[in-house]
């Protein structure tokens with residue numbers, strides 16, 4: 001999941017009644033984070049207008065070879081080169097035949113033949129057209145050429161009867177693309193257990209009040225998603241309230257003490273532990289068991305705070321040689337010397353120092369700027385980027401350190 005993010009998908013819509021379903025398909029692809037370029041055959045434009053797809057994809061639709069678009073006289077080559085994945089949906093018997101033969105007599109077939117990227121076809125046609133030996137021969141040829149076929153489903157056809165030839169559901173098509181990308185993306189963390197902590201812990205004062213901090217959990221969740229996309233099994237121990245990423249095991253906690261218990265439960269099985277949580281350093285000594293009432297005769301309230309356990313330092317002490325431990329530090333650049341000392345003192349293998357002097361980055365923002373501190377190496381500053389990109393960069397550095405391909 002999440003593999004379609006920022007991918008360039010060229011969606012070929014050909015002349016079938018199922019062309020209307022391609023509008024929903026376009027929306028699902030965009031929702032999954034893809035950029036979508038639609039190419040239509042002349043027949044497809046009889047079923048749905050290019051304007052529909054232009055509006056949904058926010059890109060002009062390619063419909064013919066000879067109208068130069070935006071000063072680009074070889075638009076079909078530009079689109080072919082731009083493509084990460086080509087998807088023909090719905091694919092008629094005609095386009096399957098043309099692709100199998102290598103014909104290039106319109107914008108769709110010419111762009112397809114110029115495309116080096118992986119190609120998917122999702123056929124949709126009458127059941128007899130689908131069963132026809134010529135169609136089956138063409139599909140066989142396409143499979144042999146490496147084209148991926150998303151088989152049509154059995155079901156009610158536009159002709160008014162049931163049979164095979166119905167376009168696969170848009171969600172099924174998107175899932176097929178995601179699964180392909182998952183299998184074809186290098187996954188250096190495959191087989192590894194990754195433990196991530198995220199969010200600011202909340203230390204109760206009474207049943208309705210707490211001492212907290214500004215951490216949203218966004219950095220930790222980005223790390224969990226990035227580790228998952230690199231193939232890891234991920235456990236996320238979180239005190240934040242963000243959407244749980246797909247295929248990530250969530251362990252919700254509230255306080256530093258709960259986080260420590262959860263971390264200790266999962267740490268033994270973890271290959272890589274990433275402590276992105278902003279764990280409170282202090283908690284109220286005792287939790288009052290009822291809501292503290294305002295006293296009319298006093299204008300102050302004394303809170304006596306005591307230290308919480310330093311979870312990271314505790315892990316540093318129990319860590320085995322085959323485990324990798326990464327901590328975060330909310331610092332400014334001139335304090336890097338101190339962070340380097342912290343790295344050794346806390347027994348971590350890497351510390352990610354956030355520059356929290358700038359409010360556009362760090363706590364609760366979508367972007368971050370970090371410096372990576374490793375043992376026996378110069379600090380490495382990463383350029384400001386989204387937390388998702390920073391998370392991926394951090395994990396790729398961890399893979400490098402662990403010599404994971």
Ligand code: PMT
Pocket residue numbers: 198199200214215216217218219220256275276277278279280281308309310311312313326327328329330354362363364365368
């Ligand atoms: O959640 P976001 O809004 O995305 O913001 C999180 C962040 C971008 C600021 C994040 O990247 C970050 O820096 N998180 C840790 C901030 C922090 O608590 O720094 P610290 O210097 O207090 O702690 C240093 C390290 O020790 C951290 O790895 C922390 O998890 C750990 N620690 C701290 C205190 C404690 N009692 N136990 C701990 O394990």
